[in-house]
Amino acid sequence: MPSSNHPKLDIRDLRVEYYTKGQNTVALEDVNLKIADGEFVSVVGPSGCGKSTLLKIVSGLLKPARGEAKIDGESIKDVPDQVGMVFQNDALLPWKTVQDNVRLPLAVKGKSKAEQEQEVNRLLEMVGLSGFGGFYPKQLSGGMKKRVALARTFAYDPDIYLMDEPFGPLDAQTRVKIGEEFLRIWEKVGKSVLFITHDIEEAIALSDRVIVMTARPGRIKAEFKIELPRPRPFYDIRFDPQFKALQREVWLQMAEEA
């Protein structure tokens, strides 16, 4: 299917409900969102507004109550081939070494051992973890675990990266450093990203577009096109007057929700 005819990701009239213990929670309502091939879109919103739920829909882990999500024009039924998820808590396998964790998607795809090893080495070098292949996740700092999780998703090489507050639990310094490295790698890879965060600066610095969501049930409240030139300096861009103006506007939208 030629991707030029369809947006990479197309979400229409989405409504998502949860049923637990006889209780019905509407997590998302009337969500419409298109993401172009290679576009970087961030979603910000108060906690509990359905950001993670949105990613679960796109990754096929959850079924919508109404509306649909399409990738390359095809409705998402099961887990689609095109998505790769970076989980909030890394979701690393504690019983596997760093290199085995990164190898996982390649092994699942049935790549040969030699190919796996070569690719793992390349990716570990890319995220700055050469020499740590034999370590277990327990032996790594939060920032290093995050790099492993990123390397694993790069190994899978999806068309759409789904990232759920990936840098959330890191300290400010590590967070900027990893964000910077991720931006540098992404600018080379050029795949679509749907990025969840609660950090407005991070969202603007990374994205082509920032979506602000309302409190539960989550709806799209506002949308900002970020037309800062690329490649961007992930940290220094924050002193740009255009950045500051955007930051203020996004903040005003978010403040109404809190």
Place this chain on the structure above:
Amino acid sequence: MAMEMKQAQAQARKPRLRGESSAATVWLGRIAVFVLAIGLWELLSGRAFNSFWVSKPSLIGVRLLQMIESGDLWFHASFTLQIAITGLAIGMLGGTLLGIVIAYSGVVEKWIYPYIMAIYSLPRVSLAPLFIVWFGIGMSSKVVMVVAMVIFVAFYNAYEGIRNIDKDLMDMMKTYKANWWDKLRWVVLPSITVWILTSLRLNIGMALIGAVIAELVGSNRGLGYYISYSSNMLDTTGIFTGLVSIMLIAILLEQVINIVAKRLLKYR
């Protein structure tokens, strides 16, 4: 990066916590308790108590050596061990597989689970006579007894292990489009390994109890038989020698499990 590396190294080298005593102190203490208990027993037996009823460590030691020399110990212990280990293997495998299957069986789980727990609450020791009626007094009835002793704990641990698998890890496998075999290999089995090792540890004792009880009920060989025979002869030294042998076997098997566990859980 350099800072992160230092953190990683600091984690690899675990400093001893305050209040944690050294291995030497622990072992010296253990040996002291052992010597004290055995010494008291040796001294008081024949003085405070009639040694006919409570025997004596020295008598038990001598008997043990005699039995090793004559081959009697191996004759009985090997029989008990064979029953216990065969039953343990069958029960662990069966119980664990059953636990996995039932945990993933959807609504069937809800139908069956209460009945499994009802059977579990039965004093299984009382099934020994029934198994003899069904399977004769040979080895098979005794192995079945051991299986009955161990299968529930194996089932329960595997079942709970499955229910405690980190949901994010399973979601992660799903987003990589892993098939069931890959999910089993990469996530399910490693996740429940801790639980299986726990059930194995608990079940070593259970398996020996099962084997010995089956032998007590009806057998002409095994440590259980040796104990009941000694009891008929009013030979307390023989009874204690049988008990000590069972204890030694349990300790030995437990050490084997500890070594296996250390290897399998070295990532923690």
